[in-house]
Amino acid sequence: MSRLLYLQSGGPTAVLNTSAQGVIETARAMGVPVCAAADGLFGLLGGRLLDCDAPSAADIAQLGRLPGAAFGSSRDILPPYDEAPQLWQQLAEVLQRHGIRQLLLNGGNGSMETALLLQQLAERFSLPLSVVGIPKTIDNDLEATDFSPGFPSAAKYLASSLREVLFDMRSMAQGRVFILETMGRHVGWLAAAGCLAALPDEAPPLLLLPEVAYDEARLFAAVRRQIAAQGYCAIVVSEGLRSADGRFVAQMHADKVYGHEQLGGAGNWLAQRIQHGLRLHAHVAVADCLQRAARHLLSAVDARLAYEVGRKAVAWAVAGQSGVMAAIERFATADGCDWRVVPQPLAAVANLERALPAAFIAADGLDVTAACRAWLQPLLAGEVALPFADGLPAMRRLHFPPLAATA
Amino acid sequence: MSRLLYLQSGGPTAVLNTSAQGVIETARAMGVPVCAAADGLFGLLGGRLLDCDAPSAADIAQLGRLPGAAFGSSRDILPPYDEAPQLWQQLAEVLQRHGIRQLLLNGGNGSMETALLLQQLAERFSLPLSVVGIPKTIDNDLEATDFSPGFPSAAKYLASSLREVLFDMRSMAQGRVFILETMGRHVGWLAAAGCLAALPDEAPPLLLLPEVAYDEARLFAAVRRQIAAQGYCAIVVSEGLRSADGRFVAQMHADKVYGHEQLGGAGNWLAQRIQHGLRLHAHVAVADCLQRAARHLLSAVDARLAYEVGRKAVAWAVAGQSGVMAAIERFATADGCDWRVVPQPLAAVANLERALPAAFIAADGLDVTAACRAWLQPLLAGEVALPFADGLPAMRRLHFPPLAATA
Incomplete structure (x- = not known):
């Protein structure tokens, strides 16, 4: 049996799980079994995988409304092969044992470096694996994308x-x-x-x-x-x-x-x-x-694109595309702007850090420019209702069962 | 011409202006002219009054949706007569000059002490003045009321x-x-x-x-x-x-x-x-x-009662009741509880501080009791939609014109 594997990495955002929802719902629609690593790369190294096919559709919709990283995240990164050949071997075995054919890594610029290394791992061990990155970070420091979901x-x-x-x-x-x-x-x-x-x-x-x-x-x-x-x-x-x-x-x-x-x-x-x-x-x-x-105060643009990068990452990985990140591209429309998701090479993102460009910083250094305001404003557009119960956000933990060992 | 005067005092809350809305709309409905002190007692001492009758009904509705203290607030308190006879004289003249017949002070326990002193001032200078307190504080430390709006x-x-x-x-x-x-x-x-x-x-x-x-x-x-x-x-x-x-x-x-x-x-x-x-x-x-x-995350119970204490305070003051605070009383209903507004003597609130009762603190001192949870939970019930525009809370400053000098 072949599977798609989804990992969360780095600090959570308010819409990280919305990307997870996009991944799982898209894979389900395509008939591709999905699992997720518990606690990101850390859990993957220990072979701890969770079954994403077991929960109901309602649970997956609820997943998309939760802040945090529902599968657990970690700040671990994969060291290069020369530094940790046994780790690479171990990882290759986990991927092979569970028939992983697509690996989606949802993280920031450090995670995209790990995604690059995972692609090298696939080549080294001749694994038929597509690796696609899904951007995420509240810091917005990822290159090659208009903004980072979160x-x-x-x-x-x-x-x-x-x-x-x-x-x-x-x-x-x-x-x-x-x-x-x-x-x-x-x-x-x-x-x-x-x-x-x-x-x-x-x-x-x-x-x-x-x-x-x-x-x-x-x-x-x-x-x-x-x-x-x-x-x-x-x-x-x-x-x-x-x-x-x-x-x-x-x-x-x-x-x-x-x-x-x-x-x-x-x-x-x-x-x-x-x-x-x-x-x-x-x-x-x-x-x-x-x-x-702050899940109670989402940008609708953010939520929509967070879902969309998850969706596109699945489609591309299943089609065999690898070594790319699902990046967001802004384009002008008659009444403002909109965004689409496009592939960008992982190498254009990995370990790079995008600071505020000089053109966005006012001359006195204590304000931003009109160009920055014009860039920022559309990102905040739209609200997303969050259900409340008894006066508090209606949220419950989701439990994903461990993936049964497969031959 | 006789008037009702409204003052805001102490630190703002998310629903302080909702009480102001309750005051102004009720007074308008009763045909009573309303003014407010700019910057609370501090402005009143300087004779700086604002005309609350000028703004449109839509503006007053908008007022109720603003955080902060729209008329300006201050932490000033009125000293006793013996300490500041000239100040008392000055204040009496301002009240007389503008024909103030009702004075509503919206504040905490220090403000209720000032309200008591204002009542003494009315007696001393033979002013036909009703003084009514409207509770407000996020600290919830007011006595004689189930909770403090905010x-x-x-x-x-x-x-x-x-x-x-x-x-x-x-x-x-x-x-x-x-x-x-x-x-x-x-x-x-x-x-x-x-x-x-x-x-x-x-x-x-x-x-x-x-x-x-x-x-x-x-x-x-x-x-x-x-x-x-x-x-x-x-x-x-x-x-x-x-x-x-x-x-x-x-x-x-x-x-x-x-x-x-x-x-x-x-x-x-x-x-x-x-x-x-x-x-x-x-x-x-x-x-x-x-x-x-955080106006974007109101308790509907809070908003409703904040309005109601303002409304009741006007009704009572106009009817000649004085020396009371519009307190909130909880009562049991078939499916839980509800609240009504009742008068309590200012002296039962002024300068007193209500701490968490011992019965609300768990034995280990690191938690509260089930009784406390049961008391708290109903207060959070219900949400109040806040309009957004361009991705941000749609809020604008309101400007109240100075009250024209009157004979």
């Missing part, structure tokens, strides 16, 4: 939350500063999304991006201006903000206080600086995992 | 967000700890709401309440148990967590590191302790103002 929903969550908080700020606007710390360790796409929060008649939030070295004099001048003009100031800071010498500001702080341990993060570091330098108290919100798990 | 929505936001994050936690459950810091400086109602997040088949989040002195040995033992049993552990910590000597843990931390300045808060402090003591890395989310501004 990012638009996280961006919508951050911009919507900040828009709401701005009403709160205005209510007691006597020198108030609000800091929202976002994820994005190396790139500023998530922090940039804060630009959409402001209303037309107010100053835009100040954005502190990893792509722009922290310039305190410039920031403080801008904070003073906004406080003078409107009484309050919102700042969106990426967890990955760095000083001019390239070090993470949060790390500098931690070094100073506790040796090498992590403390507080960029948001709290910044609140300290503002307290010291401007004598202004700052509120700090740290969105952390909330921004990637 | 709390159920914040509780729903926190519990829903944590439920979503628990799916994220399970996805990579290899010794993961997640900490959610909530507001609630002195009382644990908001942190307690975290109890509703867990699914029936998992360990409940560990709750660190201000009512229970921090006991590290007990907490660490519980974290170890949950990690061993399910691989992950969620902790909800109130910003007001205290040590056995009664000091805020966040303040202890700040004292140690930076003298007397605020740093990081209870969530980061706890992550540090867990890193040191258990060698586990903890994710920390700090909801801060997001939890009181």
Whole structure:
């Protein structure tokens, strides 16, 4: 019996399981048996596979509504053959034993490197295997795709939350500063999304991006201006903000206080600086995992394309295409833009990191350009209703049975 | 011309403006002119009043959908007469000049003390004034009312967000700890709401309440148990967590590191302790103002009662009732419970603080009881749709014109 194998890899997003739904429903429609690795590559190495054909169609639809990574994920990556020949051997045996003919890896740029290596593994061991990547990351740092599924929903969550908080700020606007710390360790796409929060008649939030070295004099001048003009100031800071010498500001702080341990993060570091330098108290919100798990506030564009990349990946892999990622391409339409899914070579994505382009960063380094706004806005479009029960998101864990051992 | 005056006071909630909508629409229906103080008591002292009769009915409906305090709020309180006779004189003149016959103060327990003093002011200066309080606070620390409008929505936001994050936690459950810091400086109602997040088949989040002195040995033992049993552990910590000597843990931390300045808060402090003591890395989310501004995730019960307390306050004040707060009373129904609005003396609320009762705190101090869950759950019921436009909450600022000077 031949099978399609699906793996989740890296940090979850709000729509990762929507891609899984797309994979499973498409494979079912094509009559292709599907299994998934428990805990991603980590579980695959241990031969722990789950049977995706057992659950009902209703369960698979429910799967698509769950945040997290329903099959379990891991940050493991496959080392090159020379470093771990036994691991490769072990993996080849697992794939062969279960008749895996298609392998779909749903992850970020590190995972696409692993996908490339899995393709090499197939060649080395003469396995009839198609390997296709499915993009995923809230950081939006994947090359060769217009956006990464997961990012638009996280961006919508951050911009919507900040828009709401701005009403709160205005209510007691006597020198108030609000800091929202976002994820994005190396790139500023998530922090940039804060630009959409402001209303037309107010100053835009100040954005502190990893792509722009922290310039305190410039920031403080801008904070003073906004406080003078409107009484309050919102700042969106990426967890990955760095000083001019390239070090993470949060790390500098931690070094100073506790040796090498992590403390507080960029948001709290910044609140300290503002307290010291401007004598202004700052509120700090740290969105952390909330921004990637907020299933109650999805972008409909995100959900649609997350499903579509899963669907296309199955179709291509079953047709024998290999070594590609299901990338998203934006195209203009009469009334704006739309997206389609196209294959891109894994090598154009693997281990590369897409930062905010210079053309998206405003001259003062504290805002994004109109071009960036125009690029971002359509990604947030549309809402997806989430069922609630007893006042809370109606969600239940799904249990996939282990795949029965096959000859 | 005689008028009704409405004031917002203290920190905003997601439904404070829903009470304002209830006030204005009810007064309009009764033919009573309405004005509001700009920036609460602070603006009232300066004679800055806004005309609430000018905006259209559609604007007032829109008002009810905005987070924040649309008229501006302040934390000012009225000092007793002996401390500030001139201020009292000044205030009496403002009220007289604008023909204020009803004064509605929408705030927390400090504001209800101010409402009491305003009633004394009316007596002292022989003003024909009715003073009625409208409750509001996400902290839920008001006495004499089943709940405070604003709390159920914040509780729903926190519990829903944590439920979503628990799916994220399970996805990579290899010794993961997640900490959610909530507001609630002195009382644990908001942190307690975290109890509703867990699914029936998992360990409940560990709750660190201000009512229970921090006991590290007990907490660490519980974290170890949950990690061993399910691989992950969620902790909800109130910003007001205290040590056995009664000091805020966040303040202890700040004292140690930076003298007397605020740093990081209870969530980061706890992550540090867990890193040191258990060698586990903890994710920390700090909801801060997001939890009181999250208009996109309202409790329908909260929205309905927030409107109703505004409506009743107008009816009573116009009928000449004074010195009361529009309190909320829960009563049993055939299929659960419902609420009605009843008058309670301001003196039963002013400057009192309602902590979580002992019967709501579990024996181990790290959870709440079944009685608490049963009390909380109905408050979260029902959702309220928020219109979105271009992928973001459709919200605009409302501008109320200054009240024209009257003879």
